[in-house]
Amino acid sequence: MKITGAQLIVRLVERQGIDAIAGIPGGANLPLYDALRASRIRHVLARHEQGAGFIAQGMARATGRPAVCFGTSGPGATNLLTAIADAKLDSIPLVAITGQVPRAMIGTDAFQEIDTYGLTIPITKHNYLVRSATELLDVIPDAFHVAASGRPGPVVVDVPKDVQSETVECDALPAPGKVDPPPPLRADEIARAAALINDARRPMLFIGAGIIAADASAALRRLAERASIPVAATLLGLGAMPAGHPLFLGMVGMHAARCTNLLLEECDLLIALGVRFDDRATGKAEAFCPRANILHVDIDASELGKIKQPFLGSEADVGEWLRALEPLVAAAPRCEWIARAQQLRTEYPLALPGAADPLQPYGIIRHTAALAGGDALVTSDVGQHQMWVAQAFPFAWPRQWLTSGGLGTMGFGLPAAIGAALAAPERTVVCFTGDGSLLMNVQELATAAEERVNVKVILLNNGHLGLVRQQQQLFYGGRYHASRFHAEPDFAAIARGFGVTAFDLGGGADPLATLARAVCVPGPCLVNVPIAAEANVYPMVPPGAANRDMIDGGIHDAIRA
């Protein structure tokens, strides 16, 4: 058959099971959009390419499968960069297909020409500049294979306009790209790991996004319960264990409950599964778990020993590893250690002041959680509200919580929520955001209105870049600068202007009743929640300090010499 490069891309993407693509057309990808018109794939027209990238991320994070975004050359590609970099740091399978100027014009500084290939080398798992339409037969399936295999990540496919228009003869389409099988398990390593666990008196599970990527939540829970091992999670590991589980201690690190960081100080074996020892989790790395041997399992061998040298490191799919380990681990009550964990929890619990008041941070989060129900997906932006949600929202299942961890991208929350709602139309998606973050991709309210997605934006509005304000207060002598917004937009009016239903809890009416109404509104809505500018996230480990040195209260009393 005769087929153009653009048609080939669309056909091959369809064969990967993609049913929605977010993007924006422009001069250099018009052939692709012409071909997409004939496809059953739903196109979601974002209002900024960064929005398109995060909408695709929302789809990928909610499902665990690769998602696709389109952008044109030049500014289309540069606008995608932040969403691609975000996907790299959080290991999200994303395939970004960009238009490029025609081959003959590459290198001439043509209109809307930028070196997309060169720009995306450091922020992708792999990237391609496609030099002929025939190459697409290999490149498109390979892009999906790379994005989803091993440790997932973003892939960029840059396609010159004339390659999109080029007609090729091909007999049959190639098979869709598949996920590589994980590396073989090493029985000797698993036996050693089991022996370490069986011998440990104070073991601790430290889990991250790898558990969720590997669908290993059930196996993790069985191990924790069988061997009585407390579990702490990174920001991206939340949801892998249900929040109310007696062995679960919540998030570790900079804004953890004190009891969680303190228990990690005391453990003698740290079982680190699908984590990369990010500095926001470990604090000062040399002081993290100083008494522990480290058993580290990750699908990415380069993570083993990158930050902390493990006593035993295994390159493995953590789900397979856990299932193989299970029969070798002895059931143990570990009464003394569990009692110690309980004692620390009682003495140093996570304080959630104001949890009953819907006009305070913890209160709005807890009330929203109760009203949205246990099936709701949750996204956040980045800043104080993100940490309050991480601390206070009762996450109960993997992939319930979609947040920008590694890159910490303000502007992530709204488009990611749109993507999640497209991928899971049966669910309510709650997007917690701040007034700083929301403005960074506020244009996607138009996309939300157009697609009628079931997204409830809960805006914790303190008129500040709150986490900047907090750090200026705590670490820069209260010398505030550039962290307060002197112009305070009427966000409810802005939302209405985009065609999105809006509520304001600051109006004096019963805020809880208003919130309950908002959550039930069909389609997108925004709830403006005025909160105090002085509200801080506590506890807090100062950047660069050890996790034991948390600000806010008599922490040192608990450290035993």
Place this chain on the structure above:
Amino acid sequence: MTPSAPDTVGAGAVLRLLVRNHPGVMSHVCGLFARRAFNVEGILCLPVGDGACSVILLVVNEDERLEQLIRQLRKLEDVLEIHRAPEAREALAAIAGWLQ
């Protein structure tokens, strides 16, 4: 030939990479070194066989970060093989001398 040239090669580890030969592969390898703050003392790249692949010889510091460096290089899709190649040391030293 100055005595320091062969020493530069002599002090480092030599890595031999078999890579796909296309215009971006050098950027991938060099970019990795730059952004992970690995030191590269020397680099030599030539096509092999029918030209579909190239060999890159790297002279790098022999230190505690070498294993991490190799693991990062292994993750590059265009790097097909990587191993230590002390046997290339002599040839590299000769080139180093020639450059002086």
